[in-house]
């Protein structure tokens with residue numbers, strides 16, 4: 001099967017020429033694929049193309065969309081979570097988070113995840129495989145189709161560790177940027193941090209995309225190495241101080257500030273001493289901390305921090321000169337934590 005999704009306009013002009021068609025036929029395919037108003041993403045629907053050209057593309061195994069919907073969950077606040085099935089019968093999740101002006105798509109980069117973070121439902125099952133760029137992009141098509149509006153922002157915070165699928169990640173970012181017309185600055189890549197990969201991400205991004213302007217978000221979740229290792233087992237391979245050093249280098253290389261995600265876990269990392277320790281760790285470089293309320297999952301012993309601790313933590317960081325914001329939980333009533341929809345479907 002050859003998936004047309006993720007192809008540039010040049011690629012599609014070449015496909016058209018390979019079939020003896022004029023180059024503009026390739027542009028017609030391009031305009032059709034990336035217009036979110038075109039609901040049906042199968043080749044039969046591209047009615048501007050001659051019938052015999054459409055037939056030849058189909059006979060030769062070309063497709064646009066290859067995922068299908070297994071389950072939809074719409075929360076009271078409008079957040080939509082989709083469970084999608086791949087061609088080889090694996091399930092992945094994506095989430096659409098609407099506000100008045102934005103539609104943020106939270107995308108998966110792998111089926112499952114090898115990182116085994118203790119607070120995460122996806123980590124419970126290990127890694128099945130990485131997603132192809134076309135499968136990453138297909139999630140955007142499904143969200144646009146289901147929510148009937150254009151996606152404006154992208155976060156790679158769904159299932160999987162994006163830095164373990166770096167080539168397809170960057171191919172998908174090229175297409176999100178140039179074909180879906182979403183600026184790199186509206187794309188966030190979230191990682192628990194893999195040794196040497198932060199540097200590789202920026203180097204490969206310059207090589208493949210010509211620049212590196214998306215936001216890097218590090219799932220830090222702790223103010224010291226000891227606590228981090230208790231929640232993220234893979235942290236033992238990458239000292240927290242080395243992560244910060246590599247992030248400082250990333251800021252120098254790209255000119256972009258780094259975000260640090262910090263999940264507030266009751267009694268684990270939510271005390272004032274942790275806020276002060278975190279401030280010392282992060283002071284002196286261009287960064288931002290996102291405090292996140294934890295979405296409880298059944299199999300895990302962690303509990304969300306109290307509102308009082310959350311607010312004191314936030315004001316301590318602020319007083320210490322660290323840029324900080326509180327990320328609101330969305331779609332909490334519908335299995336909104338990473339990997340939960342997929343897990344719940346499996347046990348049914």
Ligand code: SF4
Pocket residue numbers: 113114115116117120121122123124158159160161192338
């Ligand atoms: S939090 Fe992210 S990196 Fe960690 S196990 Fe879950 S999906 Fe993987």
